[in-house]
Amino acid sequence: MSITWFGPVPRVTITEPELVREILSNKFGHFEKLTFGRLQRMLHNGLAIHEGEKWAKHRRIINPAFHLEKLKRMLPAFVECCTEVVHRWEGLAAVDVPCEVDVWPAMQNLTGDVISRAAFGSNYLEGMRIFQLQVEQVQLMMLAINRIHIPGYMFFPTKGNRRMKQIAAEIGRILKGIITKRENALKAGEATSDDLLGLLLESNMEHCRGDGTGITTDDVIGECKLFYFAGAETTSVLLTWSMIVLCMHPEWQDRAREEVMLVFGASAPDYDGLSRLKIVTMVLYEVLRLYTPVMALQRKTYKPMELGGIRYPAGVVLTLPVLFIHHDKELWGADADEFKPERFAEGISKASVDTPAFFPFGWGPRVCIGQNFALLEAKMGIAMILQRFSFELSPSYRHAPFPIGLLEPQHGAQLRLTRLP
Numbered sequence: 001m002s003i004t005w006f007g008p009v010p011r012v013t014i015t016e017p018e019l020v021r022e023i024l025s026n027k028f029g030h031f032e033k034l035t036f037g038r039l040q041r042m043l044h045n046g047l048a049i050h051e052g053e054k055w056a057k058h059r060r061i062i063n064p065a066f067h068l069e070k071l072k073r074m075l076p077a078f079v080e081c082c083t084e085v086v087h088r089w090e091g092l093a094a095v096d097v098p099c100e101v102d103v104w105p106a107m108q109n110l111t112g113d114v115i116s117r118a119a120f121g122s123n124y125l126e127g128m129r130i131f132q133l134q135v136e137q138v139q140l141m142m143l144a145i146n147r148i149h150i151p152g153y154m155f156f157p158t159k160g161n162r163r164m165k166q167i168a169a170e171i172g173r174i175l176k177g178i179i180t181k182r183e184n185a186l187k188a189g190e191a192t193s194d195d196l197l198g199l200l201l202e203s204n205m206e207h208c209r210g211d212g213t214g215i216t217t218d219d220v221i222g223e224c225k226l227f228y229f230a231g232a233e234t235t236s237v238l239l240t241w242s243m244i245v246l247c248m249h250p251e252w253q254d255r256a257r258e259e260v261m262l263v264f265g266a267s268a269p270d271y272d273g274l275s276r277l278k279i280v281t282m283v284l285y286e287v288l289r290l291y292t293p294v295m296a297l298q299r300k301t302y303k304p305m306e307l308g309g310i311r312y313p314a315g316v317v318l319t320l321p322v323l324f325i326h327h328d329k330e331l332w333g334a335d336a337d338e339f340k341p342e343r344f345a346e347g348i349s350k351a352s353v354d355t356p357a358f359f360p361f362g363w364g365p366r367v368c369i370g371q372n373f374a375l376l377e378a379k380m381g382i383a384m385i386l387q388r389f390s391f392e393l394s395p396s397y398r399h400a401p402f403p404i405g406l407l408e409p410q411h412g413a414q415l416r417l418t419r420l421p
C-alpha cells in the first residue's frame, strides 16, 4: 500500500489482493466507483456509468442481454464477423507464401462489428459508423490529455475540441435515427426485442408509461455508447496481444491449433466446443494477466472506514493497479513476467500463489458485465484464425506495450500469415 497526497485529494494505491477484493466486493457500501466525470466531459459523451439505485436499475435491465441463452444465440453473428476477417486474409495470403498484415486494425473492426450486431441486430451497419467515430473520439481525447496543462483547455475551440463536439453530435444523431426506426418497427409489430437495443427500448416504453421501472431515451443512448466504449477496444486488444504472444511462443500456437483441430476440424466453432477449449482458455487468461487491457481500477471512499487496519476519511481515491498486481512476483512466483499458460491449468483460483490475484474483469458487484461475451468472442476469433493460418512476427514488428487508456501495441501488430493447406 502506498499513500500520496496529490492536490487536495488524498490518493492511496492498494496492491494486496485481499484488500482489492474487499474494496471491489463493497459489502458494506463504503466505496463508490469513480465515474469518468472529466473524461466524459472531454469525450462530450454521456456514458451510462451510474452509482447506487440508478446503477442497480440499469444492471437489472441489461443483465438479461448477457444470459447464456442470449449469448448462444449471438454465436452465428460472431461466426459471420470472424469469417469476414479470415476471408479477407485468405485473399491476401497463399499457401506457403506468407503475407504481412497489421492485425490490430482488423481486430478493432472485428470487435466493433460484433458489438454492433449484438447491440443493434438488423441495424448493425449504422452502428458500425458509431464505432468508428468512438475510436476517433478516444484518440482525440488521448491527444488532448497529453497536451492539457492549462485549466479549461478542453473548452477552447481548438481544431481537436471542435472535431470532438462534431463527433458527439453525429453519434447522437445516428443513435436517435436507429432508435426511431426501431420504435416504429416495434409499433408495427415488425421487430423483436432480442438484441440490446430492443431490451433498452422495451424498458424505455415502460418509462413512458410512467411506472418508474424504465429508463429514459437519453439513458438508452448513453447505454449504447457505453457498450462500444467498454466492449470493443478491450476485446480487440485481447485478441491482438493473443496473436502476438502466440507468435512469440510457437509451441503454444501449435498446441492451441492441435486442440482446435481436434474439437472442430474444419467446421465452424459452436458453443459446446468453445466451452471445451482448455489450452486456448489458458492462453487467453495468461494474455489477460500479462497484457491486462484495463490496467487499473479506481474507487473512492464514500464514508469514513477501516481497511487493512488503517482508518480512512471519506473522499480518498483508491487506485487498484491490476497490471502491477498481475506481475507481482510474490503473488505469481519468480517467473511472473514469463508467458506460462500452464499456471492456469487448474483454474483461476489456483493460478497464483496462496491467494487469488487475477482481476482482468474487476471483481464483485461491478465486475465486467461483458466478460463471458468477450471470452466467447476471443475464443471464436482465435479458433477460426488457428484453423486457417499459421503466423509469426514480421521483422517490422516492434514490441512496445503502451499504456494509453488501455494497454495497446504502440506500433501496431505486423504479423506474417501463412495459409494452412
Ligand code: HEM
Pocket (backbone or CB within 6 Å): 033, 059, 115, 226, 227, 230, 231, 232, 234, 235, 238, 293, 294, 297, 298, 359, 360, 361, 362, 363, 365, 366, 367, 368, 369, 370, 371, 373, 374
Ligand atoms: C477483454 C475484454 C474486456 C475487459 C478486459 C473488460 C474489463 C472490464 C473491467 C475491469 C470492468 C470493471 C471496471 C470497474 O470495476 O471499475 C468492466 C466493466 C464493464 N464492462 Fe467490460 N471488459 C471487457 C469486455 C467487455 C464487453 C465485451 C462488454 C460489453 C459487451 C463490456 C461491458 C462492460 C460494462 C457495461 C461495464 C460496467 C459494469 C458496471 O459498472 O456495472 N466489457 N470491464
